[in-house]
C-alpha cells in the first residue's frame with residue numbers, strides 16, 4: 001500500500017463527488033516542517049510548541065523560540081502553520097520550572113496549558129513576542145490549548161495583542177494574525193455562541209476532548225476498550241459543534257488522533273468536518289480513503305445512524321465502507 005500512497009502524494013484530498021478536504025499534519029520539531037513535502041500535506045495544523053520546552057535542559061529563551069518558529073515558517077513556505085501556545089504542566093512537567101513539578105492527583109485536569117500560561121504571563125509574553133517576530137510580514141496563526149471558558153481565550157488574545165503593539169514599536173510584525181481556540185474541554189462547547197464571533201478558527205483536540213467527555217484517562221490502557229471515537233456520544237457532540245461553527249462561518253479542524261484513522265475521518269466527513277491535522281504517517285491512508293469516498297453519501301448515512309444509533313457503530317460504518325469500496 002505504500003506505493004499506492006506515494007502515487008497519490010501530489011494529488012489533492014478530494015472526494016469522488018468533488019469535495020476538497022484539507023489534510024494538514026501535527027508537528028513539534030523543526031524537522032517536521034522539512035518533512036512537509038514528503039507527506040504532501042497542506043500545512044501544519046498543530047505545531048506543539050511545548051516540544052522545545054520538553055527537550056530543553058533549561059527554559060528556552062525568546063531567541064531560541066524565535067529561531068525555531070522562524071525555521072518552521074521558512075520550511076513551510078506558502079503553506080499555513082498553526083502554532084499552539086505551550087501545553088505544559090500536568091503530566092508534561094518541566095524539571096526547570098519548579099511549580100510544574102507538583103504531584104497533582106489528576107494532572108490532565110490540572111494546572112496546565114493555557115491555565116498555566118495565564119498565571120505565568122512572563123512565559124506567555126515571551127512566547128507571544130517570539131511568534132510575532134518570527135512571522136514578520138506574513139500571516140501568524142496561533143491557538144490556545146485547554147480553554148474551558150471564553151474569558152480565558154479573551155485574556156490570552158489581549159495579552160497577545162498587547163505584545164503586537166510592543167513589537168510594532170521596534171520592528172516588523174505579521175501582516176495578519178489569525179487567532180484560534182482549541183476545543184478540548186467540553187464546557188467550552190456550551191459557550192460557542194459567545195466564542196465563535198471572536199475566533200478565526202476552531203480546532204477540536206479529540207484526544208483530550210474524548211477523555212473529558214467520557215471521564216476516561218487517555219493514557220490508561222485498561223480503559224482503551226471501554227470507549228470508542230466512533231461512539232454515538234462523541235459523534236453527536238462533534239456534529240453539534242460542527243453545525244454551530246459551520247453556521248457561523250468559522251472553519252473547524254480536528255487535530256486529535258481521531259482524524260488520522262481512515263474510518264474515523266470518514267465519519268467526521270459525514271458530520272461536515274473536512275479539515276484535519278493528523279500525524280504525518282496517516283496522510284497517505286486518510287487521503288486514499290477520501291479519494292474513494294462519496295461525501296454526500298456518507299453525510300446521509302451518518303445522519304441516519306445518529307438519529308437511531310446502531311449498537312455497534314464501528315461495525316456498521318466498517319460494513320458501509322466495504323460495500324461502497326471506500
Ligand code: PEP
Nearest residue numbers: 184205206207208255256
Ligand atoms: C488533543 O488533545 O486532541 C490534542 C490535539 O492535543 P494534545 O494531544 O497535544 O493534548
Ligand code: MG
Nearest residue numbers: 184205207208
Ligand atoms: Mg490536548
